[in-house]
Amino acid sequence: MKKIIALAAVATVATFSVPAAFAETSQSVREVTEEAAPVAKLNAGQMLYSNGARLAPIYRVNAEGNPQIILSGKLVTVPASTISSVGGKVTTSLTKKEVASAK
Structure with missing residues (x-):
């Protein structure tokens, strides 16, 4: 017991x-x-990468801090929450296809 x-x-x-x-x-x-995954400082002209490949240069950063790029002739806003600095490069966790379908 x-x-x-x-x-x-x-x-x-x-x-x-x-x-x-x-x-x-x-x-x-x-x-x-x-x-x-440090937060990247975003400035117009910086190259945005996705999966290690160049996506597009940042056209501008909107008031909310989201980078905007021109992809296939369309202005696309990439959510800042998906952005990080990887190897000194501004990188999004989204794929090119996901970015292209963003608004």
Whole structure:
């Protein structure tokens, strides 16, 4: 009987300490992610890349901070939330097809 009580006590303590371990892990992951994908400074004339390939030069940056490019003769706004700096290049996480279908 004493073994069961001891086992129940250990299980109870483990149950309450596990969420704290997960909180520390997700905080660490968040910090690493923020460091790995720095926000790029956007200026007109900078080349915008997608999947390592040149997409188009940034035509302008609108008031919300979204870069706008001219792609296939059409002014396209790329969401700033998809922009990061990869190897010193302004890169979007969207594919060329996704950017072309954006408004």
